Amino acid sequence: MNTRPAAPATISDDALNHPRSRTAFRTMKLAVSGYVALSVLTLVAVYLLRHNPGLVNDTAWVRGGIVALTSLLMLSFVAGTTRGRRRAYLRLRIASGVMVVSIAALVVLPGLLPAWMRIEQSVCGLLLAGVVVIANGKHLRSLFATR
Numbered sequence: 001m002n003t004r005p006a007a008p009a010t011i012s013d014d015a016l017n018h019p020r021s022r023t024a025f026r027t028m029k030l031a032v033s034g035y036v037a038l039s040v041l042t043l044v045a046v047y048l049l050r051h052n053p054g055l056v057n058d059t060a061w062v063r064g065g066i067v068a069l070t071s072l073l074m075l076s077f078v079a080g081t082t083r084g085r086r087r088a089y090l091r092l093r094i095a096s097g098v099m100v101v102s103i104a105a106l107v108v109l110p111g112l113l114p115a116w117m118r119i120e121q122s123v124c125g126l127l128l129a130g131v132v133v134i135a136n137g138k139h140l141r142s143l144f145a146t147r
Contacts, residue, residue, distance in 0.1 A: 011084035011143060020139045025082040028092075028134050031127045032071070032078045038127075039064075039071040042120050055114050063106065063113065067124065070099065074128075081135075081144075089135070089144045096131045103128070 015021060046064040049055045074095060080088025103125035107118050134140065 011086075013084075015143055016082070016084050018143075021143060024134050024137070024140055025078075028078050028131050029082065031130045032074050035124050035127045036068075036071040036075055038120060038124055039068045042117065043068045045116075055116065057114065059112055060114055060117050063117070063121075067121075070095075071124075074099070074131075078131075086144050089140070092131070093135045096128050096135060100125055100128045100132055 016025075043064045046056050046060050050061075074092070077088050077092035077095060081092050103121050106112060107121050107125065113121065
């Protein structure tokens, strides 16, 4: 049976503290923290505007809740990545890419979300697109490559 040896769960402290690593981690943390803040504020806005059907529909409620929860999940992936956890890094790469695509689809579908929420989702998509670029960049891919 051909089985690969298990990859170590973490990366060395020297590699994690490299200036390029620290810059990448800091930038991703800022982007995802902005995503979390914007998502929570959107959920608050949906609640406050709940009596205005022109500004809040059922999709806004569902999407607002899902986005707020997934933003917190993304924050946990970034935190694990900054600690050198390969699985968190893999989850971050996959989830951020999938979320950018799903946000783009929701933004372009006519009539699905109110206009103000399309703008909010576009900003969230841009923040996550930055995470996708950094997480899939050469430095982090080589840092988390299985040796």
